[in-house]
Amino acid sequence: MxxxxxxxxxxxxxxxxxxxxxxxxxxxxxxxxxxxxxxxxxxxxxxxxxxxxxxxxxxxxxxxxxxxxxxxxxxFIRAGNRLIPDDAEAARQVRYYDRICDLYLNQGIAKILIQGLKPEDQRDENAIAEGKAMLDMIYPQLEQAVTDHQWLAGDTFSLADCSAASPLYYCNMMYPFGDYPALCAYYKKLTARPSFAKISAQAEQALKDLGLI
Ligand SMILES: N[C@@H](CCC(=O)N[C@@H](CS)C(=O)NCC(=O)O)C(=O)O
Known part of the structure:
Protein backbone atom coordinates (compact mmCIF):
# COMPACT_ATOMS: atom_id res chain seq x y z
CA MET A 1 0.00 0.00 0.00
CA PHE A 76 -4.03 -5.35 10.76
CA ILE A 77 -5.96 -6.25 13.88
CA ARG A 78 -3.30 -8.58 15.26
CA ALA A 79 -0.31 -6.40 14.34
CA GLY A 80 1.30 -4.08 16.91
CA ASN A 81 -0.92 -2.07 19.24
CA ARG A 82 -4.70 -1.75 18.94
CA LEU A 83 -5.50 1.95 18.48
CA ILE A 84 -9.27 1.80 18.83
CA PRO A 85 -10.46 -0.47 21.63
CA ASP A 86 -13.17 -3.09 21.15
CA ASP A 87 -15.13 -1.85 24.16
CA ALA A 88 -17.78 0.57 22.86
CA GLU A 89 -17.47 3.13 25.66
CA ALA A 90 -13.66 3.14 25.52
CA ALA A 91 -13.83 3.50 21.73
CA ARG A 92 -16.26 6.41 22.05
CA GLN A 93 -13.80 8.19 24.35
CA VAL A 94 -10.95 7.58 21.90
CA ARG A 95 -12.99 8.94 18.98
CA TYR A 96 -14.10 11.95 21.04
CA TYR A 97 -10.51 12.96 21.81
CA ASP A 98 -9.51 12.31 18.20
CA ARG A 99 -12.24 14.74 17.11
CA ILE A 100 -11.36 17.46 19.61
CA CYS A 101 -7.66 17.18 18.74
CA ASP A 102 -8.49 17.70 15.06
CA LEU A 103 -11.14 20.37 15.52
CA TYR A 104 -9.64 22.53 18.26
CA LEU A 105 -6.02 21.64 19.01
CA ASN A 106 -5.01 21.14 15.38
CA GLN A 107 -7.16 23.93 13.98
CA GLY A 108 -5.95 26.31 16.70
CA ILE A 109 -2.25 25.74 16.09
CA ALA A 110 -2.79 25.68 12.30
CA LYS A 111 -4.12 29.25 12.44
CA ILE A 112 -0.96 30.35 14.25
CA LEU A 113 1.39 28.35 12.01
CA ILE A 114 -0.13 29.61 8.75
CA GLN A 115 0.35 33.21 9.86
CA GLY A 116 3.86 32.41 11.10
CA LEU A 117 4.85 31.37 7.57
CA LYS A 118 3.99 34.85 6.24
CA PRO A 119 6.24 37.92 6.41
CA GLU A 120 5.59 39.78 9.68
CA ASP A 121 3.85 42.76 8.03
CA GLN A 122 1.36 40.47 6.21
CA ARG A 123 0.21 38.46 9.20
CA ASP A 124 -3.46 38.47 10.18
CA GLU A 125 -3.40 39.22 13.91
CA ASN A 126 -7.09 38.28 14.23
CA ALA A 127 -6.39 34.78 12.91
CA ILE A 128 -3.52 34.42 15.39
CA ALA A 129 -5.80 35.58 18.24
CA GLU A 130 -8.48 33.08 17.15
CA GLY A 131 -5.92 30.28 17.14
CA LYS A 132 -4.68 31.23 20.61
CA ALA A 133 -8.26 31.38 21.92
CA MET A 134 -8.91 27.87 20.64
CA LEU A 135 -5.78 26.59 22.33
CA ASP A 136 -6.60 28.42 25.57
CA MET A 137 -9.94 26.59 25.50
CA ILE A 138 -8.55 23.15 24.74
CA TYR A 139 -5.39 23.07 26.90
CA PRO A 140 -7.34 22.83 30.22
CA GLN A 141 -9.48 19.98 28.82
CA LEU A 142 -6.41 18.08 27.74
CA GLU A 143 -4.74 18.81 31.09
CA GLN A 144 -7.71 17.24 32.87
CA ALA A 145 -7.76 14.21 30.57
CA VAL A 146 -4.08 13.40 31.09
CA THR A 147 -4.41 14.02 34.83
CA ASP A 148 -7.18 11.42 34.98
CA HIS A 149 -5.48 8.84 32.75
CA GLN A 150 -2.06 7.66 31.63
CA TRP A 151 -2.81 8.51 28.01
CA LEU A 152 -5.24 10.97 26.47
CA ALA A 153 -8.34 8.81 26.20
CA GLY A 154 -7.59 6.16 28.80
CA ASP A 155 -4.77 4.10 30.19
CA THR A 156 -3.54 2.73 26.87
CA PHE A 157 -2.03 4.53 23.90
CA SER A 158 -4.67 5.00 21.17
CA LEU A 159 -5.77 6.87 18.06
CA ALA A 160 -6.38 9.87 20.35
CA ASP A 161 -2.65 10.06 21.16
CA CYS A 162 -1.76 9.72 17.46
CA SER A 163 -4.00 12.77 16.87
CA ALA A 164 -2.65 14.85 19.74
CA ALA A 165 1.07 14.26 19.20
CA SER A 166 1.83 16.34 16.12
CA PRO A 167 -0.31 19.40 16.95
CA LEU A 168 1.34 19.41 20.40
CA TYR A 169 4.74 19.31 18.67
CA TYR A 170 3.92 22.57 16.89
CA CYS A 171 2.20 24.03 19.99
CA ASN A 172 5.36 23.34 21.97
CA MET A 173 7.25 25.51 19.47
CA MET A 174 4.70 28.27 18.81
CA TYR A 175 2.31 28.51 21.80
CA PRO A 176 3.79 26.46 24.66
CA PHE A 177 1.61 24.84 27.30
CA GLY A 178 4.04 25.31 30.21
CA ASP A 179 1.22 26.33 32.59
CA TYR A 180 -0.22 22.82 32.33
CA PRO A 181 2.09 20.40 34.19
CA ALA A 182 0.22 17.19 33.34
CA LEU A 183 0.10 18.16 29.67
CA CYS A 184 3.86 18.85 29.75
CA ALA A 185 4.50 15.44 31.34
CA TYR A 186 2.22 13.81 28.76
CA TYR A 187 4.06 15.51 25.90
CA LYS A 188 7.38 14.31 27.34
CA LYS A 189 5.99 10.77 27.41
CA LEU A 190 4.89 11.13 23.79
CA THR A 191 8.34 12.29 22.73
CA ALA A 192 9.84 9.16 24.34
CA ARG A 193 7.52 6.91 22.32
CA PRO A 194 9.51 5.46 19.36
CA SER A 195 6.64 6.02 16.88
CA PHE A 196 6.40 9.74 17.63
CA ALA A 197 10.17 10.16 18.09
CA LYS A 198 10.67 8.90 14.52
CA ILE A 199 7.95 11.07 12.96
CA SER A 200 8.89 14.24 14.87
CA ALA A 201 12.56 13.77 13.85
CA GLN A 202 11.43 13.61 10.20
CA ALA A 203 9.33 16.76 10.68
CA GLU A 204 12.27 18.56 12.27
CA GLN A 205 14.48 17.63 9.33
CA ALA A 206 11.82 18.88 6.88
CA LEU A 207 11.52 22.17 8.80
CA LYS A 208 15.33 22.55 8.61
CA ASP A 209 15.39 21.67 4.90
CA LEU A 210 12.80 24.37 4.23
CA GLY A 211 14.76 26.87 6.33
CA LEU A 212 11.85 27.25 8.75
CA ILE A 213 13.92 26.55 11.88
N1 LIG B 1 -9.64 16.20 7.56
C1 LIG B 1 -8.49 15.84 6.76
C2 LIG B 1 -7.59 17.05 6.66
C3 LIG B 1 -6.45 16.84 5.67
C4 LIG B 1 -5.77 18.14 5.30
O1 LIG B 1 -6.29 19.24 5.53
N2 LIG B 1 -4.58 18.04 4.71
C5 LIG B 1 -3.85 19.21 4.27
C6 LIG B 1 -2.40 19.13 4.78
S1 LIG B 1 -2.32 19.25 6.54
C7 LIG B 1 -3.79 19.22 2.76
O2 LIG B 1 -3.66 18.19 2.14
N3 LIG B 1 -3.85 20.40 2.15
C8 LIG B 1 -3.70 20.53 0.74
C9 LIG B 1 -4.69 21.45 0.12
O3 LIG B 1 -5.69 21.77 0.78
O4 LIG B 1 -4.46 21.84 -1.01
C10 LIG B 1 -7.80 14.64 7.42
O5 LIG B 1 -7.99 14.40 8.61
O6 LIG B 1 -7.09 13.90 6.70
Missing part, protein backbone atom coordinates in the same frame (compact mmCIF):
# COMPACT_ATOMS: atom_id res chain seq x y z
CA UNK A 2 1.07 3.57 -0.63
CA UNK A 3 0.70 6.52 1.68
CA UNK A 4 0.64 9.97 0.09
CA UNK A 5 1.88 12.46 2.64
CA UNK A 6 3.65 15.72 3.36
CA UNK A 7 6.37 15.68 6.06
CA UNK A 8 4.99 18.74 7.87
CA UNK A 9 1.31 17.77 7.90
CA UNK A 10 -0.14 17.03 11.33
CA UNK A 11 -2.87 14.85 9.76
CA UNK A 12 -0.20 12.82 7.98
CA UNK A 13 1.75 12.52 11.21
CA UNK A 14 -1.35 11.04 12.88
CA UNK A 15 -1.41 8.26 10.29
CA UNK A 16 2.37 7.79 10.22
CA UNK A 17 2.51 7.41 14.02
CA UNK A 18 -0.35 4.89 13.80
CA UNK A 19 1.48 2.92 11.11
CA UNK A 20 4.61 2.80 13.30
CA UNK A 21 2.51 1.61 16.24
CA UNK A 22 1.01 -1.14 14.10
CA UNK A 23 4.41 -2.06 12.68
CA UNK A 24 3.09 -2.43 9.15
CA UNK A 25 5.06 -1.43 6.07
CA UNK A 26 4.01 0.93 3.29
CA UNK A 27 5.47 2.89 0.39
CA UNK A 28 5.71 6.57 1.33
CA UNK A 29 4.81 8.97 -1.51
CA UNK A 30 5.70 12.58 -0.75
CA UNK A 31 3.33 15.16 -2.26
CA UNK A 32 4.85 18.61 -2.64
CA UNK A 33 1.92 20.72 -1.49
CA UNK A 34 3.88 23.87 -2.40
CA UNK A 35 4.03 22.91 -6.09
CA UNK A 36 0.94 23.46 -8.31
CA UNK A 37 1.91 20.78 -10.82
CA UNK A 38 2.54 18.15 -8.14
CA UNK A 39 -0.81 19.04 -6.55
CA UNK A 40 -2.65 18.73 -9.87
CA UNK A 41 -1.05 15.30 -10.45
CA UNK A 42 -2.01 14.21 -6.94
CA UNK A 43 -5.64 15.26 -7.58
CA UNK A 44 -5.81 12.59 -10.30
CA UNK A 45 -5.26 10.03 -7.50
CA UNK A 46 -7.04 11.75 -4.60
CA UNK A 47 -9.91 13.91 -5.91
CA UNK A 48 -9.99 16.20 -2.84
CA UNK A 49 -6.25 16.76 -3.14
CA UNK A 50 -5.71 16.27 0.58
CA UNK A 51 -2.98 14.32 2.32
CA UNK A 52 -2.86 11.85 3.98
CA UNK A 53 -4.25 9.51 1.35
CA UNK A 54 -3.78 5.77 1.42
CA UNK A 55 -3.96 3.57 -1.64
CA UNK A 56 -4.62 0.04 -0.43
CA UNK A 57 -3.03 -3.09 -1.90
CA UNK A 58 -6.32 -3.71 -3.77
CA UNK A 59 -6.11 -0.22 -5.32
CA UNK A 60 -8.93 1.33 -3.27
CA UNK A 61 -8.15 4.84 -2.03
CA UNK A 62 -8.84 5.83 1.58
CA UNK A 63 -8.93 9.49 2.56
CA UNK A 64 -9.24 11.30 5.92
CA UNK A 65 -6.62 10.62 8.59
CA UNK A 66 -9.03 9.14 11.12
CA UNK A 67 -10.61 6.86 8.50
CA UNK A 68 -7.17 5.66 7.45
CA UNK A 69 -6.22 4.80 11.04
CA UNK A 70 -9.56 3.03 11.59
CA UNK A 71 -8.96 1.04 8.39
CA UNK A 72 -5.39 0.07 9.37
CA UNK A 73 -6.31 -0.82 12.94
CA UNK A 74 -9.01 -3.18 11.73
CA UNK A 75 -7.17 -4.59 8.72
Missing amino acids: QLYYHPLSTYCHKVMIAVEEKGVSYEPRLVNLFDAEAKAEFRMIAPLGKVPYLVRADGVGVGESTNIVEYLDHK
Whole structure:
Protein backbone atom coordinates (compact mmCIF):
# COMPACT_ATOMS: atom_id res chain seq x y z
CA MET A 1 0.00 0.00 0.00
CA GLN A 2 1.07 3.57 -0.63
CA LEU A 3 0.70 6.52 1.68
CA TYR A 4 0.64 9.97 0.09
CA TYR A 5 1.88 12.46 2.64
CA HIS A 6 3.65 15.72 3.36
CA PRO A 7 6.37 15.68 6.06
CA LEU A 8 4.99 18.74 7.87
CA SER A 9 1.31 17.77 7.90
CA THR A 10 -0.14 17.03 11.33
CA TYR A 11 -2.87 14.85 9.76
CA CYS A 12 -0.20 12.82 7.98
CA HIS A 13 1.75 12.52 11.21
CA LYS A 14 -1.35 11.04 12.88
CA VAL A 15 -1.41 8.26 10.29
CA MET A 16 2.37 7.79 10.22
CA ILE A 17 2.51 7.41 14.02
CA ALA A 18 -0.35 4.89 13.80
CA VAL A 19 1.48 2.92 11.11
CA GLU A 20 4.61 2.80 13.30
CA GLU A 21 2.51 1.61 16.24
CA LYS A 22 1.01 -1.14 14.10
CA GLY A 23 4.41 -2.06 12.68
CA VAL A 24 3.09 -2.43 9.15
CA SER A 25 5.06 -1.43 6.07
CA TYR A 26 4.01 0.93 3.29
CA GLU A 27 5.47 2.89 0.39
CA PRO A 28 5.71 6.57 1.33
CA ARG A 29 4.81 8.97 -1.51
CA LEU A 30 5.70 12.58 -0.75
CA VAL A 31 3.33 15.16 -2.26
CA ASN A 32 4.85 18.61 -2.64
CA LEU A 33 1.92 20.72 -1.49
CA PHE A 34 3.88 23.87 -2.40
CA ASP A 35 4.03 22.91 -6.09
CA ALA A 36 0.94 23.46 -8.31
CA GLU A 37 1.91 20.78 -10.82
CA ALA A 38 2.54 18.15 -8.14
CA LYS A 39 -0.81 19.04 -6.55
CA ALA A 40 -2.65 18.73 -9.87
CA GLU A 41 -1.05 15.30 -10.45
CA PHE A 42 -2.01 14.21 -6.94
CA ARG A 43 -5.64 15.26 -7.58
CA MET A 44 -5.81 12.59 -10.30
CA ILE A 45 -5.26 10.03 -7.50
CA ALA A 46 -7.04 11.75 -4.60
CA PRO A 47 -9.91 13.91 -5.91
CA LEU A 48 -9.99 16.20 -2.84
CA GLY A 49 -6.25 16.76 -3.14
CA LYS A 50 -5.71 16.27 0.58
CA VAL A 51 -2.98 14.32 2.32
CA PRO A 52 -2.86 11.85 3.98
CA TYR A 53 -4.25 9.51 1.35
CA LEU A 54 -3.78 5.77 1.42
CA VAL A 55 -3.96 3.57 -1.64
CA ARG A 56 -4.62 0.04 -0.43
CA ALA A 57 -3.03 -3.09 -1.90
CA ASP A 58 -6.32 -3.71 -3.77
CA GLY A 59 -6.11 -0.22 -5.32
CA VAL A 60 -8.93 1.33 -3.27
CA GLY A 61 -8.15 4.84 -2.03
CA VAL A 62 -8.84 5.83 1.58
CA GLY A 63 -8.93 9.49 2.56
CA GLU A 64 -9.24 11.30 5.92
CA SER A 65 -6.62 10.62 8.59
CA THR A 66 -9.03 9.14 11.12
CA ASN A 67 -10.61 6.86 8.50
CA ILE A 68 -7.17 5.66 7.45
CA VAL A 69 -6.22 4.80 11.04
CA GLU A 70 -9.56 3.03 11.59
CA TYR A 71 -8.96 1.04 8.39
CA LEU A 72 -5.39 0.07 9.37
CA ASP A 73 -6.31 -0.82 12.94
CA HIS A 74 -9.01 -3.18 11.73
CA LYS A 75 -7.17 -4.59 8.72
CA PHE A 76 -4.03 -5.35 10.76
CA ILE A 77 -5.96 -6.25 13.88
CA ARG A 78 -3.30 -8.58 15.26
CA ALA A 79 -0.31 -6.40 14.34
CA GLY A 80 1.30 -4.08 16.91
CA ASN A 81 -0.92 -2.07 19.24
CA ARG A 82 -4.70 -1.75 18.94
CA LEU A 83 -5.50 1.95 18.48
CA ILE A 84 -9.27 1.80 18.83
CA PRO A 85 -10.46 -0.47 21.63
CA ASP A 86 -13.17 -3.09 21.15
CA ASP A 87 -15.13 -1.85 24.16
CA ALA A 88 -17.78 0.57 22.86
CA GLU A 89 -17.47 3.13 25.66
CA ALA A 90 -13.66 3.14 25.52
CA ALA A 91 -13.83 3.50 21.73
CA ARG A 92 -16.26 6.41 22.05
CA GLN A 93 -13.80 8.19 24.35
CA VAL A 94 -10.95 7.58 21.90
CA ARG A 95 -12.99 8.94 18.98
CA TYR A 96 -14.10 11.95 21.04
CA TYR A 97 -10.51 12.96 21.81
CA ASP A 98 -9.51 12.31 18.20
CA ARG A 99 -12.24 14.74 17.11
CA ILE A 100 -11.36 17.46 19.61
CA CYS A 101 -7.66 17.18 18.74
CA ASP A 102 -8.49 17.70 15.06
CA LEU A 103 -11.14 20.37 15.52
CA TYR A 104 -9.64 22.53 18.26
CA LEU A 105 -6.02 21.64 19.01
CA ASN A 106 -5.01 21.14 15.38
CA GLN A 107 -7.16 23.93 13.98
CA GLY A 108 -5.95 26.31 16.70
CA ILE A 109 -2.25 25.74 16.09
CA ALA A 110 -2.79 25.68 12.30
CA LYS A 111 -4.12 29.25 12.44
CA ILE A 112 -0.96 30.35 14.25
CA LEU A 113 1.39 28.35 12.01
CA ILE A 114 -0.13 29.61 8.75
CA GLN A 115 0.35 33.21 9.86
CA GLY A 116 3.86 32.41 11.10
CA LEU A 117 4.85 31.37 7.57
CA LYS A 118 3.99 34.85 6.24
CA PRO A 119 6.24 37.92 6.41
CA GLU A 120 5.59 39.78 9.68
CA ASP A 121 3.85 42.76 8.03
CA GLN A 122 1.36 40.47 6.21
CA ARG A 123 0.21 38.46 9.20
CA ASP A 124 -3.46 38.47 10.18
CA GLU A 125 -3.40 39.22 13.91
CA ASN A 126 -7.09 38.28 14.23
CA ALA A 127 -6.39 34.78 12.91
CA ILE A 128 -3.52 34.42 15.39
CA ALA A 129 -5.80 35.58 18.24
CA GLU A 130 -8.48 33.08 17.15
CA GLY A 131 -5.92 30.28 17.14
CA LYS A 132 -4.68 31.23 20.61
CA ALA A 133 -8.26 31.38 21.92
CA MET A 134 -8.91 27.87 20.64
CA LEU A 135 -5.78 26.59 22.33
CA ASP A 136 -6.60 28.42 25.57
CA MET A 137 -9.94 26.59 25.50
CA ILE A 138 -8.55 23.15 24.74
CA TYR A 139 -5.39 23.07 26.90
CA PRO A 140 -7.34 22.83 30.22
CA GLN A 141 -9.48 19.98 28.82
CA LEU A 142 -6.41 18.08 27.74
CA GLU A 143 -4.74 18.81 31.09
CA GLN A 144 -7.71 17.24 32.87
CA ALA A 145 -7.76 14.21 30.57
CA VAL A 146 -4.08 13.40 31.09
CA THR A 147 -4.41 14.02 34.83
CA ASP A 148 -7.18 11.42 34.98
CA HIS A 149 -5.48 8.84 32.75
CA GLN A 150 -2.06 7.66 31.63
CA TRP A 151 -2.81 8.51 28.01
CA LEU A 152 -5.24 10.97 26.47
CA ALA A 153 -8.34 8.81 26.20
CA GLY A 154 -7.59 6.16 28.80
CA ASP A 155 -4.77 4.10 30.19
CA THR A 156 -3.54 2.73 26.87
CA PHE A 157 -2.03 4.53 23.90
CA SER A 158 -4.67 5.00 21.17
CA LEU A 159 -5.77 6.87 18.06
CA ALA A 160 -6.38 9.87 20.35
CA ASP A 161 -2.65 10.06 21.16
CA CYS A 162 -1.76 9.72 17.46
CA SER A 163 -4.00 12.77 16.87
CA ALA A 164 -2.65 14.85 19.74
CA ALA A 165 1.07 14.26 19.20
CA SER A 166 1.83 16.34 16.12
CA PRO A 167 -0.31 19.40 16.95
CA LEU A 168 1.34 19.41 20.40
CA TYR A 169 4.74 19.31 18.67
CA TYR A 170 3.92 22.57 16.89
CA CYS A 171 2.20 24.03 19.99
CA ASN A 172 5.36 23.34 21.97
CA MET A 173 7.25 25.51 19.47
CA MET A 174 4.70 28.27 18.81
CA TYR A 175 2.31 28.51 21.80
CA PRO A 176 3.79 26.46 24.66
CA PHE A 177 1.61 24.84 27.30
CA GLY A 178 4.04 25.31 30.21
CA ASP A 179 1.22 26.33 32.59
CA TYR A 180 -0.22 22.82 32.33
CA PRO A 181 2.09 20.40 34.19
CA ALA A 182 0.22 17.19 33.34
CA LEU A 183 0.10 18.16 29.67
CA CYS A 184 3.86 18.85 29.75
CA ALA A 185 4.50 15.44 31.34
CA TYR A 186 2.22 13.81 28.76
CA TYR A 187 4.06 15.51 25.90
CA LYS A 188 7.38 14.31 27.34
CA LYS A 189 5.99 10.77 27.41
CA LEU A 190 4.89 11.13 23.79
CA THR A 191 8.34 12.29 22.73
CA ALA A 192 9.84 9.16 24.34
CA ARG A 193 7.52 6.91 22.32
CA PRO A 194 9.51 5.46 19.36
CA SER A 195 6.64 6.02 16.88
CA PHE A 196 6.40 9.74 17.63
CA ALA A 197 10.17 10.16 18.09
CA LYS A 198 10.67 8.90 14.52
CA ILE A 199 7.95 11.07 12.96
CA SER A 200 8.89 14.24 14.87
CA ALA A 201 12.56 13.77 13.85
CA GLN A 202 11.43 13.61 10.20
CA ALA A 203 9.33 16.76 10.68
CA GLU A 204 12.27 18.56 12.27
CA GLN A 205 14.48 17.63 9.33
CA ALA A 206 11.82 18.88 6.88
CA LEU A 207 11.52 22.17 8.80
CA LYS A 208 15.33 22.55 8.61
CA ASP A 209 15.39 21.67 4.90
CA LEU A 210 12.80 24.37 4.23
CA GLY A 211 14.76 26.87 6.33
CA LEU A 212 11.85 27.25 8.75
CA ILE A 213 13.92 26.55 11.88
N1 LIG B 1 -9.64 16.20 7.56
C1 LIG B 1 -8.49 15.84 6.76
C2 LIG B 1 -7.59 17.05 6.66
C3 LIG B 1 -6.45 16.84 5.67
C4 LIG B 1 -5.77 18.14 5.30
O1 LIG B 1 -6.29 19.24 5.53
N2 LIG B 1 -4.58 18.04 4.71
C5 LIG B 1 -3.85 19.21 4.27
C6 LIG B 1 -2.40 19.13 4.78
S1 LIG B 1 -2.32 19.25 6.54
C7 LIG B 1 -3.79 19.22 2.76
O2 LIG B 1 -3.66 18.19 2.14
N3 LIG B 1 -3.85 20.40 2.15
C8 LIG B 1 -3.70 20.53 0.74
C9 LIG B 1 -4.69 21.45 0.12
O3 LIG B 1 -5.69 21.77 0.78
O4 LIG B 1 -4.46 21.84 -1.01
C10 LIG B 1 -7.80 14.64 7.42
O5 LIG B 1 -7.99 14.40 8.61
O6 LIG B 1 -7.09 13.90 6.70
